[in-house]
Amino acid sequence: MDEGNDVISGTVIAEELDLEAIQVRKDLAVTGIVGKPRVGYPTSDLISAIEKFLNWDSACRAVIVGAGNLGSALMGYNELKNHGMNLVAAFDASPSRIGPQKNGPTIYPMSDIKSIVNKEKARLAILTVPPQVAQEVSDQLVDAGIRRIWNFTNVRLRVPEEVLVLREDLSSGYAVLTVLRGITD
Amino acid sequence: MDEGNDVISGTVIAEELDLEAIQVRKDLAVTGIVGKPRVGYPTSDLISAIEKFLNWDSACRAVIVGAGNLGSALMGYNELKNHGMNLVAAFDASPSRIGPQKNGPTIYPMSDIKSIVNKEKARLAILTVPPQVAQEVSDQLVDAGIRRIWNFTNVRLRVPEEVLVLREDLSSGYAVLTVLRGITD
Known part of the structure; x- marks a missing residue:
């Protein structure tokens, strides 16, 4: 068009x-x-x-857990907004990051996950936390009622059957590019 | 292990x-x-x-083009470093971003792509520029001798046959999560 x-x-x-x-x-x-x-x-x-x-014509209320550099990048990624993603809150373990943001949703402490997910009626969670805490945070999200998790960590999450986890594995893409190194260089 | x-x-x-x-x-x-x-x-x-x-036991010299928030996030993404990726330079169109960085490679202007890629013997380019300039920058990279491009833009690049482009399409992952909305919610 x-x-x-x-x-x-x-x-x-x-x-x-x-x-x-x-x-x-x-x-x-x-x-x-x-x-x-x-x-x-x-x-x-x-x-x-x-x-x-694709349901991109209606808003999908989402939260992002882990406001480090990958999380922040996704908060500013306009293509997802154009596809209906509405980031209603973010969470982080670091007290220095907590609070309202100029260009993004308010960042809350991890202990607020359940109350904010429910208050904001969030349906999708983006997981960009360090791998060591990924499973624990995933459990918190499921307990809060989240049934769709976009997992950017390298951890294979264990979740109940009704929860859909999509793992975005950047290392797989990198592997495709490196395994063929001998052929293209 | x-x-x-x-x-x-x-x-x-x-x-x-x-x-x-x-x-x-x-x-x-x-x-x-x-x-x-x-x-x-x-x-x-x-x-x-x-x-x-996967050739992850030897360094892969890479550059990143586009030092916005997605580009910066990838510069700090340790998993790729653990797999041998060695970011030797970054490029950006914005003069305010040019210069050495505390936690990452030096950022050069776009006009330096060819000279720096050659000087640094870079073999892989990560493309995180705005879609409007993606094709033009891709042409510059190919002209500089790059044969492997990791494309994070939503543009389907036209490249010579010998160039390998891997498109990392975050919208596809998002689509999987949204198309199933009715089933999981």
């Missing part, structure tokens, strides 16, 4: 993303959008359909 | 990672390690073999 295309075809999307056109059409059909044969999808309708399918 | 296990079996690793034991053994065999039947792998030998396979 930024490039001025009012209509986009499954074939063009497939080429841009190095996928098969048939797979692109099948995947997009899941969102409910209907393309016109030999024309494609109206671009703005397609964007709306995808955003609706 | 941190938990005091001198030996670990493929079966235990498979259980921990929710994988099939046969797949774990096959994958680990690629590193050259040989396990003992009914005993497993000596833990420290296994770690060394994996690190060697």
